Amino acid sequence: MTHEQAPSRTAVVTGASSGIGAASARALAAQGFQVVCAARRTERIEELAAEIGGTALTCDVNDAxxxxxxxxxxxxxHVLVNNAGGAxxxxxxxxxxxxxWRWMYEVNVLGLVRVTQALLPALRASGDGVIVNVGSTAGRWAYEGGGGYTSAKHAVKVVSETLRLELNGEPIRITEVAPGMVRTDEFSVKRFGGDQAKADAVYAGVDHPLLAEDVADAIAWVATRPSHVDIDELVIKPRAQAAAHKVHRT
Known part of the structure; x- marks a missing residue:
């Protein structure tokens, strides 16, 4: 006797070529999702899709x-992870x-809005959709030298809140996952224009900053809650980080 397989669920992850995006694609695949890996770097997402049995679709969130x-x-x-972003x-x-500043606003905010607009019909069609917007603790705290990035991530927080109000009554949940200090291969290096030494200094002496996999674990958890459970926002930091200006270093 054969058992009928549960219908496959589809998840779309933007910015899936590295960091939190790639880790989220792996985590969702492990939960049984058919994952669409979307990013600009075709070769990277093709490798990832082959690894997890997903689909690679080259996509620039700033291109309509x-x-x-x-x-x-x-x-x-069923699940949209708006992860594409950067500083x-x-x-x-x-x-x-x-x-x-313009680039940060376009990729972190307008790109997120563009993808959400485009995929809302597909999320509605699922009958039980989840939008996970990857924000940041930079969307909660201001800090010197971070005005452009913190402004963009504050906007992500407000867009998430607005979507939740506007889509109330529809079968779509909206979550913002807001990580603090996460050590990934590219984020800080890109922020400092390729200066590896400056990037490394961000994490110097910090006992176990978050890894991309930690954030991906939270995203997969949010995406697999029962249909009636909405996790409005989830702030996740390493134990060593109490606030933007309070990080324990050895």
Missing amino acids: DSVAALAAAVPVC VGTDRVEDADIEG
């Missing part, structure tokens, strides 16, 4: 045609690189 192609390929979506620079506001 690219996002439309992603939506066309995913008629039903550049640590300039004071008076010295701010306006183009850097």
